[in-house]
Amino acid sequence: xxxxxxxxxxxxxxxxxxxxxxxxxxxxxxxxxxxxxxxxxxxxxxxxxxxxxxxxxxxxxxxxxxxxxxxxxxxxxxxxxxxxxxxxxxxxxx
Numbered sequence: 001x002x003x004x005x006x007x008x009x010x011x012x013x014x015x016x017x018x019x020x021x022x023x024x025x026x027x028x029x030x031x032x033x034x035x036x037x038x039x040x041x042x043x044x045x046x047x048x049x050x051x052x053x054x055x056x057x058x059x060x061x062x063x064x065x066x067x068x069x070x071x072x073x074x075x076x077x078x079x080x081x082x083x084x085x086x087x088x089x090x091x092x093x094x
Contacts, residue, residue, distance in 0.1 A: 008036035010075055015039075027068065027076075035075050043075055 006017040015036035021028030022040065031040065047067060050056060056063040 006034065006036060008039055009034040010039040011036065027071065030076060031071070039075065043071065046070075046074065 004017045005014050007013070008015050013036065015038055018032045018035065018037055018040055021032040023031070035043075047070070050067065050070065051058065051063075054066075056066065058064055058067065
């Protein structure tokens with residue numbers, strides 16, 4: 001486990017970095033280098049909400065693409081999260 005701190009791109013605070021990349025790709029390395037553990041935890045909660053609400057299967061390529069797009073927006077971009085539209089519950093087709 002690392003004790004390295006980073007200036008988090010999401011919250012702007014000096015906080016502990018993730019101990020390892022969350023994915024085995026370039027995006028995982030970017031997240032580890034720029035997102036603190038607290039903001040990653042917040043993302044995981046939001047991701048769970050998206051998965052449960054829209055019935056996403058992270059093993060499915062379309063579902064993963066949607067989630068990766070949200071990571072780019074929420075954590076690595078401007079921070080605009082997908083707002084869960086409860087009127088569509090059960091009607092989203094992936």
